[in-house]
Amino acid sequence: MFSGIVEETGIIRDITGGGFSIQAQAIFEELKLGDSVAVNGVCLTVNEIKGNVFSVNVMPETLRRSNLGDLKHGATVNLERALTFAGRMGGHLVQGHIDTTGTVSRIGREGEAVLMTVAAPPEVMRYIVDKGFIAVDGLSLTVMKKTPESFTVSLVQFSRSHTTIGNKKSGDRVNLEADIIAKYVENFVANREGRINTDFLAEHGFLS
CATH class of the missing domain: 2.40.30.20 (Elongation Factor Tu (Ef-tu); domain 3)
Incomplete structure (x- = not known):
């Protein structure tokens, strides 16, 4: 889960058939293998860290649904690490699952x-x-x-x-x-099949 508050931008350093390598700076604090990073809003998993470059895999479905397939070598991307409960919620709840x-x-x-x-x-x-x-x-x-x-x-x-x-x-x-x-x-509304009425609203505290 993310907040939509971008931490920094990174630079695409390598593109392979299965993913990207991205150069960054700030996000490496406490970053480890298996962590989630939002890249242009897409939740991806870190599979390699070398110095100030980390690598991620990108599935075909992700490429179809997002703009990651448009990226070229040297492109700049938005980066955000996953939320921690100790941090402030400055944006809104973002899953990193692009519609x-x-x-x-x-x-x-x-x-x-x-x-x-x-x-x-x-x-x-x-x-x-x-x-x-x-x-x-x-x-x-x-x-x-x-x-x-x-x-x-x-x-x-x-x-x-x-x-x-x-x-x-x-x-x-x-x-x-x-x-x-x-x-x-x-x-929720669809599953109620039109059964939201005054009795339902009163039962759930919306009417007094």
């Missing part, structure tokens, strides 16, 4: 803010609400507004300077992970 990719459709300015609009497919848009959470390339962001086909987020200067989000341009693919709470709520 699908979206496409940056517009980047504009509003005063000091940079606004980025991402076109996304229905399987993600149905979970997105105004002022709700969305993870974009592993970065926890708040939705400013949405349409049936896209959502817009505001990018603060710190995020633009310390993650890959500041380098995005129209047409770029980005990894998207919807809020897990929305998925659980949808599943």
Whole structure:
């Protein structure tokens, strides 16, 4: 589990048929074999550490569902180690299980803010609400507004300077992970088969 607060960016140093080697700095504190690291929001397992380079395997399904297959040698990626219970929860709960990719459709300015609009497919848009959470390339962001086909987020200067989000341009693919709470709520409601009524609400403390 992750928070969507990117710790640093790393650089792809080697690409093989089964994975990547990534050069980094800050995340090596207490990093060990078998640990999870979110790479552009994708939860991957560390299988080798050599100096300031770590390696991960990437499964074919992950390449199909995310933008990791677009990465080239020298590309910059967002990195975050898994959460610990001793840390602060600065973003939102992110699993590192990418739902699908979206496409940056517009980047504009509003005063000091940079606004980025991402076109996304229905399987993600149905979970997105105004002022709700969305993870974009592993970065926890708040939705400013949405349409049936896209959502817009505001990018603060710190995020633009310390993650890959500041380098995005129209047409770029980005990894998207919807809020897990929305998925659980949808599943729960679907399994109730329409049986949520005033009696159910009263039984669970929603009505007095």
